Amino acid sequence: MFKKLLVANRGEIAIRVMRACRELGVPNVAVYSDVDRRSMHVRYADEAYRIGPPPAAQSYLNIQAILDVAARAGVDAIHPGYGFLAENAAFAEACGAAGITFVGPSPQAMRSLGDKIEARRLMRHAGIPTVPGTDEITDPQAAIAAAREIGYPVLVKAAAGGGGRGIRRVESEAELRDALAVASGEALSAFGNGGIYLEKYLAPVRHIEVQIIADRHGNVVSLGERECSIQRRHQKMIEECPSPIVNERLRDRLTWAAITAARVAGYENVGTAEFLLDSDHNFYFLEMNTRLQVEHSVTEIVAGVDLVAEQLVVAAGRRLSYTQESLPRRGWAIECRIVAEDARHNFVPSVGAVSFAREPAGPGVRVESALYDGFEVSMFYDSLVAKVTAWGRDRDEAIRRMRRALSEFKIAGIETNIPFHQRVLAGDEFQRGDLHTGFVQEHFDGVVEPPPGDRAAALLAAALLTVRRTPVMRRQEVTPDGSSWKGRARSAQARAAGWRTGGWRSSSR
């Protein structure tokens, strides 16, 4: 096993990786930008070093700064988490050149799969169906002609994209012209590569993906599928394992396709083959994600494995610790991504400080987060603040548990999409498992109104707090013992502990 591992990431995923390190006895190193000095991943780590100012390009995407820290701290492995440098082949190569193990696939596999256009070609040749579309767009006129042939709507996608980033749906030629410019800009700023291509927009479809893991000894194992059809603006919001639509026959075919994809790419470590599934159960390869996914926890829970620990095992050159046959599949798991976006106001990003946070717990509930009181949601990074996963013996129990868990999740100071999740989970369509990628657009009609009792309770609490805050001199008249007003003032303040303690705290800092 490794003697020391650096986590080139932040937030909940950095902590997730460090947890596996602690269990395996591998000392771990955090890196941070200036805005993350106080963050949980820094506090959790065994060692932590600054890598630069807040913009990701100067910190979490700064390969040289990260490798400098790696050398200084003497690490022999780097885990990239997801996002940032996780699918950056140049980074994986630079790690190799520095004699450090990159926990992930080889740079060659990352290159061929990370370029979505090349990946599509590779899969077609292996006999895996792909979504109708184009190769790389070099000329807007050619793109417009191709779109005419494919038929609108089409998706404009970043060749170096993935994880739902850099995708635009366009309905018409006029929109396509605008979108080509914006998508290319987004792709360039997010991935350092402005390459884009077109794909037919298939609807209605489900998003089904298959988790695989491969070792250096030719073993490839599928850990089953996830359904990630509940998306907003191409961002997955709710994921589950297994999928309510996939039967054993379809599962066998998906497993074959995912394992074949891994083999033709010479894949090692964890990866995810993403597919679209149409209403006739035809599936189309979408892309292969060459990293740990945000939603890996639902698979871990159902398959009973620690995917991050297993990543370290295979990255260290050992054999997979299980075979396809030895993997159990137990019950159902659902994940909700909690993001700092205001579900009541068209999901506008909510930047600011979390003044109070309490995460759910209890049977079957798992939370991954980096939240703390005072946590700052920064405009510099993505808006994920926590992931809640609920497990049940069956889908119904998992949903019930998730609804209970969400009702326990308290966050003050920022707005989140928890009310969105509550609305979706409460709906018949979701509970029936009747899902597709347009589900949110079709069924999400605003958040659930809070119970009227809560509204009254809020008014009553505010009334009492306001009275307690009114000047002490006015409350003086009820003093029966004629004590001095100063003494009364102090006890009145003590009674009003809530807001006054807040004021005192800030003045004593």
Added chain:
Amino acid sequence: MALKLTLDLDGVSHEVEVETSSGGNRIRLGDRWYSVELEATGRPNLYSLLVDGRSYEVYAEGRPGGWDVLIGVDVFSVDTGRSRGARERNGGIAPPTGVWLLRSPLAGIVSDVRVQPGDAVGQGQVLLVVESMKMNNELSAARAGRVAAVHVGAGDRVERGAALIQVE
């Protein structure tokens, strides 16, 4: 002692009368009286609230002119009447005529300004793009008009509520 208050929540005014005594608090909301206990928990701003025996956990933060009260997963923004109408969001509702100011609904960096002073704009037309959390957020005109002023340029960092573009 009794105190009368007017509280506003979501645009609705509520008459409230508060009676505090050593025996507890009685509060009239509309025409109904409630027995109310609000107990500090030791964690600043966090309370246990009992309303006629019904139990709530309440997180309440004071702000100028009112309280933000978290119950369950919902935040109720209660105004105590002093600074009503002071809060403006998303540029407010556009009046049918006259001047309308586009304010930034979020903090971020202006990545693209699509209009210039003097431009005629149609309703729904994208005026400006603000990048935040790796997403381009297109801000569009709430109604048709003519651009009177552009207060920001590409590359500018803007806070939530910042004045961006004036349309008349």
